[in-house]
Amino acid sequence: MANLSLLLAVLALSLSVALAADNSALQDFCVADPKGQVLVNGFACKDPKLVEANDFFFSGLHIAGNTTNPNGSKVTPAFATQLPGLNTLGISMARIDYVPWGINPPHTHPRATEVLTVLDGTLEVGFVTSNPENRHFRKVLQKGDVFVFPTGLVHYQRNVGYDNAVAIAALSSQNPGLITVANAVFGATPDIDGDVLVKAFHLDKAIVSYLQSKF
Ligand SMILES: *[C@@H]1O[C@H](CO)[C@@H](O)[C@H](O)[C@H]1NC(C)=O
Ligand SMILES: *[C@@H]1O[C@H](CO)[C@@H](O)[C@H](O)[C@H]1NC(C)=O
Numbered sequence: 001m002a003n004l005s006l007l008l009a010v011l012a013l014s015l016s017v018a019l020a021a022d023n024s025a026l027q028d029f030c031v032a033d034p035k036g037q038v039l040v041n042g043f044a045c046k047d048p049k050l051v052e053a054n055d056f057f058f059s060g061l062h063i064a065g066n067t068t069n070p071n072g073s074k075v076t077p078a079f080a081t082q083l084p085g086l087n088t089l090g091i092s093m094a095r096i097d098y099v100p101w102g103i104n105p106p107h108t109h110p111r112a113t114e115v116l117t118v119l120d121g122t123l124e125v126g127f128v129t130s131n132p133e134n135r136h137f138r139k140v141l142q143k144g145d146v147f148v149f150p151t152g153l154v155h156y157q158r159n160v161g162y163d164n165a166v167a168i169a170a171l172s173s174q175n176p177g178l179i180t181v182a183n184a185v186f187g188a189t190p191d192i193d194g195d196v197l198v199k200a201f202h203l204d205k206a207i208v209s210y211l212q213s214k215f
Contacts, residue, residue: 021151022090022111022173031055032084042174043080043087056085061168065097072102072159080174087174094169098123098159105180106156112176114149114169116157118142121165127155154181187215 023041031051036044046055058078065074076095080086092112096104098121116125118141126138127149140160141147149155151172159165185192186208197208 021113023088024090025088027088029056029085030088032080032087034084043084045087046084056083058083061093061095064164064166065095067097067099067102067164071105072099073097073104073157075104079171079176089174090172092171092174092176094171096157096167096169098157098165098167100159100162100164102159102165104157105182106154107178107180108152108154109149109171109173109176109178110152112171112173113151114155114171114176115146116141116149117146117168117170118144119166119168121159121163122161123165123167124158124160125149125155127153129153182211183215186211 027045029048029051030042030045031048032043033046034043036046038044061076061078063076065076067074074097076097077092078086078094079092083092086092096116098104116123120143123141124138125141125147126136129135129137130153139147157167185197191212194205194208194212197203197212198205201208203211
């Protein structure tokens, strides 16, 4: 009896772990149908008879993104929206370009673990664990180095080299989602009431209003 409840507990745990990623596919593929009218979790399937090689194809990750913006970085995604064949497969990619001292600001992917590979340059990367520890793991990566950001945790990158840096991210969702901390907190529409942010960040009302105007 004790063994049975242990078994059930382990089973329940492994099920909840499995459900933390995208659902498993029930067919070889389900290419996203951009014209699909059915609202499902993901995209509706295109008629398999009309599927062609180009549905599993995306070209463009050889092209550097335009980094002329205040972040000094650019993410070029190859998610299910850009690569319809990824629909239901639980995986996606992105290219990220950074100018020297460019940042990919602190953000989280609510649905994906991310594995980042540096193709060129030197990147400082880090992530912060859940409350109450909020432990900060940080490392400087060189070309060829790989680093993992666990699902849902706040993470960032910064180019600390003298030249442009390029990285490829692989993500465990066809649609990882992106929550940039500063934008979500100070740029919500409609605004989060200033008093909430004054107390949450120990800031003056004027600074909160200034930050809200910036996002
Ligand atoms: C890059 O973005 C900047 C700012 O939006 C824009 O002015 C510039 O024309 C863009 N450069 C290219 C090559 O598209
Ligand atoms: C900076 O990057 C974040 C993505 O993490 C994006 O949400 C934000 O719009 C970017 N800001 C600018 C000015 O490009």
